[in-house]
Amino acid sequence: MSDPLRPRASLRTAVVWEVLKDALERRAAAAGRDVLDVLDTGGGTGNFAVPVARLGHRVTVVDPSPNALFALERRAAEAGVADRVRAVQGDAHGLFDVVERGGFDAVLCHGVLEYVDEPAEGVRNVVAALRESGTLSLLAAGLGGAVLARALAGHFTEAHQALTDPAGRWGEGDPVPRRFTADQLSGLVTGAGLQVGAVHGVRVFADLVPGVLVDTEPGAMEALLKLEAAAAEQPAFHSVATQLHVLAERG
Template sequence: MARQLDEQIAGRFPVGRRLRVLDVGMGRGAQALRLARLGHQVTGVEQDATMIAAAREAVAREPEGIRERVRLVQGDGRDTGVHFLPGSFDVVLCHAVLMYVEEPDPLVAGLARMLAPGGLLSLLVRNGDALAMRPGLTGDWAGALAAFDTTAYRNRLGRDVRADRLASLTATLAGIAAPLHAWYGVRVFTDTVADDAALPDDLPALLAVEERAGRTDPYRGVAALLHLCGVRG
């Protein structure tokens, strides 16, 4: 996903430009820190107290120049209008957040308002068109049959959440003046791997295969996650 994001940033902004980045639902701040290390000014928003504490600890371990480029805000991604002015950011990230939001359209619209003209909106969502893949590949035939007719599922944390369909989010992005510019699949072949599995010796080859599949039809359409990139008009 990081490679996909870098590809979109490189295609939209001049080389060397320091971007204003908003990362909503940043978790422990891995993506925020990665972009700060690349020279960008990053604001991270996270509601969970444990996650934001971990992010603050991670930022504190960075050199001063990187620490100065990171601002952390504890809050709900739906209240961005309270903290920031419209058009304040060149890039807005919202990764693995929409599955926890019952009605995603208002959140996505609010994020798009934070973008300057030509800005990039990056969404990572559960693929509602391929929910039967995980139970099917693990031999859970009853679960696979049930998944064909719903966008609701139980995630690996045991929480009841929701997925998004590509067509629905494409329509949403068009309706908020940030039409879909590119989309990728994420975790095409590796979705059934255990979360605590050790990294394989051939990790570079694995990543190369996943990256190729994530941009190639028909493979990207059955990925566990979708990475959608919209551009503010």
């Protein structure tokens, strides 16, 4: 399984992990508690849930896939955090059938909005899971990154289709049902009553750089990680990022 703390996986997760880790530290300090209650919606096999549990927090993972949840439990056990990770089968639409409303200090909603029928409803649900003061980490597919990737691959018609399609899809074979701009994601968050703290572009370069270069060129991995981190906070690069990360707060 990939892990935000391992170098190769960091090309995809480092930016989000560093932002999330800092946000949890701030939330714990504000709450006056070392241990937070964290909800990870669509958390799957625990790419973020297990590292968060390693920080000492209690994590509830809600995911519709029983296979993913089984892998999560095994992974948590191997990491020695099984007592801090709870796996629950469910989805964002019926979230409060399986978890408590207003019961969490932080909510992770990563890779979920692309697949729900009503993104605005999905955001309202995860926001409703937050306590009076809480933090939302929202990660979703970016429109610009898909357009750029299709164009660089020589699929110009598909790039144009993605650019003009209301859902940001490049064609029938597109595996992602929906993509977003930074303004769209921020609008969903503020519409649900939260204040946007920061927006980050994720995988601005990582998906465009040949893997062989990263794996064989000395120092390339570290240099690319530094470049990703520097570009993530620059609004000019949000429009070409593969994913967009929004950090928002209530209270």
